[in-house]
Amino acid sequence: MAVRRPFSRDQRTTIIYGMLAFVLVVVVLQIWLLTATMNAFLGGDEDVVVPAALVSVVACGLNVGLLGYVRRMERVSG
Amino acid sequence: MANHPADPRAPLDALINSPGREGLTGTAPVNLYLRHRERESITTAPDRSPEDQQPAWREDFPIDWPQDQYVERRDFMKFLVLTSAALTAGQFWVVGQNWLRRRRGLPEVRRVASLREIPPGMSLVFQYPGELDNCVLVRLSESELVAYSQKCTHLSCAVIPEPEKGVLHCPCHEGYFDLRSGRPTAGPPRRPLPRIIVEVRGQDVYATGIDTRTT
Numbered sequence: 001m002a003v004r005r006p007f008s009r010d011q012r013t014t015i016i017y018g019m020l021a022f023v024l025v026v027v028v029l030q031i032w033l034l035t036a037t038m039n040a041f042l043g044g045d046e047d048v049v050v051p052a053a054l055v056s057v058v059a060c061g062l063n064v065g066l067l068g069y070v071r072r073m074e075r076v077s078g
Numbered sequence: 079m080a081n082h083p084a085d086p087r088a089p090l091d092a093l094i095n096s097p098g099r100e101g102l103t104g105t106a107p108v109n110l111y112l113r114h115r116e117r118e119s120i121t122t123a124p125d126r127s128p129e130d131q132q133p134a135w136r137e138d139f140p141i142d143w144p145q146d147q148y149v150e151r152r153d154f155m156k157f158l159v160l161t162s163a164a165l166t167a168g169q170f171w172v173v174g175q176n177w178l179r180r181r182r183g184l185p186e187v188r189r190v191a192s193l194r195e196i197p198p199g200m201s202l203v204f205q206y207p208g209e210l211d212n213c214v215l216v217r218l219s220e221s222e223l224v225a226y227s228q229k230c231t232h233l234s235c236a237v238i239p240e241p242e243k244g245v246l247h248c249p250c251h252e253g254y255f256d257l258r259s260g261r262p263t264a265g266p267p268r269r270p271l272p273r274i275i276v277e278v279r280g281q282d283v284y285a286t287g288i289d290t291r292t293t
Contacts, residue, residue: 009144016151023158030165034172041172042231043269043292049176053169060166063159070152 006077015073019066026059033059190215190225190276190283201239203228206274206285213274214239214246215283216257223283225274226260232267246271261293 007015037052122143123132185207196202201216204225212228216239226246228236235250239257246255253265260271273289 009148013144013148013151016148016155020151020155020158023155023162027158027162027165030162034165034168037169037172039269040292041176042290044272044290045292046176046180049173053166053173056166056169060159060162063162067156067159070155 007073009077012073012077016070019070023063023066026063030056030059185285185288187284187286190285193217193278193281193283196283199241201241204285207288212236213285215274215276216241218257223276223278224258224260225276225285226255226271227274227288229271230267231262231269231271232265237271260291 033052033056037048040046040048123129123136124141124143126143188206190204190206191202196215196217198217198219201214204213204215205211206213213225214228214237215223215225217223218241226237230237230248230250230253232248232251232253235248237246237248237253237255239246241257244257245263246257246260248254248265248267251266253267254263255261255267255271256263260273262268262270270291270293273291274285275287275289277284277286
């Protein structure tokens, strides 16, 4: 059976960099989404409001999940 | 020729220090049980030069550069996740505002002015649908009337009709809107002014609704 070793600090730093890039892209998308939704709402287009909120929830859930992974990784690595 | 395991001149097993092999072969290197520093406990200076080349004060104020970088990136990620949650909260604020707007329903029909009060080429300010919602009514010709919300779609400054130039002018940031369509023609505004739907009934002008648009 393969032995699973906790990640070393260098590995964790690499993982954090990857996650940071992903989270950054998602947050930029969320900023755009909020801007576009606000523009549509102020322009009287109500159809996009609820779907945009749901997409934003999914994006936030992804980010929170990644943060949870970092916490678990740190707990295992000590 | 393959080395025999019993041959003392045979090189040590390359995997001897791998997890799962330690202590099992009976040929462990002599320094295996010596106290050694974990790689992660070694402090690396920002200039990454060896410890013996560092100035003396580094011993008193050691900076663990890799650890510092790791913690900074992790904290920045936490901040970004918080930002993400705030943006999601913002989306739900829009949902709430949308719900309130729907709940209010359509604005009522209201008399705005008499045609006698507004000769061709002139304009008049009125409130619709609320008492604080200023709108501007412009009589373009004998039979042509247009009305818009007076709030600029950029930062809500009051727009001023200039019928002789065919524009509505926002003096705050030099925004211009076309008088006939309400669409932005210059300056920072990107959305058209909400159009107030007006009807002429006899000699009176009535506001009957609001037409908000994105383009």
